[in-house]
Amino acid sequence: MRRTSHETDxxxxxxxxxxxxxxxxxxxxxxxxxxxxxxxxxxxNLGMARNILAARLRRLTELxxxxxxxxxxxxxHHEYELTAKGHDLLWVLVALxxxxxxxxxxxxxxxxxxxxxxxxxxxxxxELHAADGRLLGPGDILLLSVD
Amino acid sequence: MRRTSHETDxxxxxxxxxxxxxxxxxxxxxxxxxxxxxxxxxxxNLGMARNILAARLRRLTELxxxxxxxxxxxxxHHEYELTAKGHDLLWVLVALxxxxxxxxxxxxxxxxxxxxxxxxxxxxxxELHAADGRLLGPGDILLLSVD
Numbered sequence: 001m002r003r004t005s006h007e008t009d010x011x012x013x014x015x016x017x018x019x020x021x022x023x024x025x026x027x028x029x030x031x032x033x034x035x036x037x038x039x040x041x042x043x044x045n046l047g048m049a050r051n052i053l054a055a056r057l058r059r060l061t062e063l064x065x066x067x068x069x070x071x072x073x074x075x076x077h078h079e080y081e082l083t084a085k086g087h088d089l090l091w092v093l094v095a096l097x098x099x100x101x102x103x104x105x106x107x108x109x110x111x112x113x114x115x116x117x118x119x120x121x122x123x124x125x126x127e128l129h130a131a132d133g134r135l136l137g138p139g140d141i142l143l144l145s146v147d
Numbered sequence: 148m149r150r151t152s153h154e155t156d157x158x159x160x161x162x163x164x165x166x167x168x169x170x171x172x173x174x175x176x177x178x179x180x181x182x183x184x185x186x187x188x189x190x191x192n193l194g195m196a197r198n199i200l201a202a203r204l205r206r207l208t209e210l211x212x213x214x215x216x217x218x219x220x221x222x223x224h225h226e227y228e229l230t231a232k233g234h235d236l237l238w239v240l241v242a243l244x245x246x247x248x249x250x251x252x253x254x255x256x257x258x259x260x261x262x263x264x265x266x267x268x269x270x271x272x273x274e275l276h277a278a279d280g281r282l283l284g285p286g287d288i289l290l291l292s293v294d
Contacts, residue, residue: 012247012257013177013240019251023168030160034290064250085250087285091273093160094288095242100159103211103232104166110159113291116277123288124278126238129271130263138234141241141270143181144260 019063020089024048024056026096029082029089032066037079065089091126098125166210167236171195171203173243176229176236179213184226212236238273245272 020026024046031045043053057080060066065086068078082089097114114123128136167173171193178192190200204227207213212233215225229236244261261270275283 011177011259012244012251014174014247015251016243016247017170017173021168021170021173023164026164026168027161030158033285088246088249090285090288091242091275092239092246094275095238095273096163097159099235099239100163102235104159104162109293111293112158113293115289115291116281116283117287117289118281119277119279120289120291121278123283124276126242127274127276128238128241129274130266131268131271132266134263134265136263136270138180138237140264141237142262142264142267144262144267146256146258146260
């Protein structure tokens with residue numbers, strides 16, 4: 001089944017999902033943020049079929065989310081690292097993680113904690129602020145049409 | 148092709164994607180946040196096949212993200228509204244939107260703006276803070292294993 005492409009959709013959410021809405025793509029980005037760089041590491045950690053992983057890595061590279069670089073150990077293979085565009089997905093992953101922590105763990109807290117590197121204390125929930133600094137919640141925002 | 152289920156995965160990102168990683172589901176949530184409540188409204192705005200839309204609405208309801216309520220006009224049909232768990236997806240949608248705005252609009256700003264309802268000014272980028280209030284970026288966080 002060929003899915004509809006929303007690549008040129010006017011909505012930035014739709015365009016983002018067109019790029020990274022594939023279920024595996026964000027898990028690959030998660031692994032890359034955790035320091036994984038090699039095909040075999042992604043494959044082992046995600047348990048993906050090699051052909052599917054290869055296709056996703058190619059697509060993420062075409063989209064400018066990952067880039068290939070020579071192997072750090074001087075070997076013949078190449079490795080994958082996040083670009084600035086890829087690192088900028090941090091907020092999407094944190095939002096998914098915090099929602100998951102709050103709603104998808106009925107059995108209690110999961111086995112990992114997202115902490116601040118300096119103090120090793122859990123980070124706070126993501127915050128959305130107005131231009132003047134007020135903290136905003138679900139009822140406080142609006143989508144305005146520009147044209 | 149049956150996809151792997153990560154419903155019981157230890158990672159909250161994987162569990163979140165298991166629930167809402169389907170490409171259409173978040174667009175349905177986006178529409179519901181924008182005030183759409185009826186099957187026909189979702190169908191018209193998203194251009195989805197009726198059977199696919201029906202399946203996604205059922206799944207989102209089973210997951211406790213949407214709930215069905217009697218029609219506001221007293222008609223025989225029912226309508227869909229977000230639960231608290233559904234409204235809490237706001238940060239995921241905002242994160243996707245802001246990433247899309249920054250990276251998926253090479254032709255210039257899209258036709259909509261996310262604004263603060265009170266002042267009608269664009270909201271600020273999502274912020275992640277440490278327990279002591281420091282603003283955190285991609286290099287500042289770490290995943291710790293609890294066990």
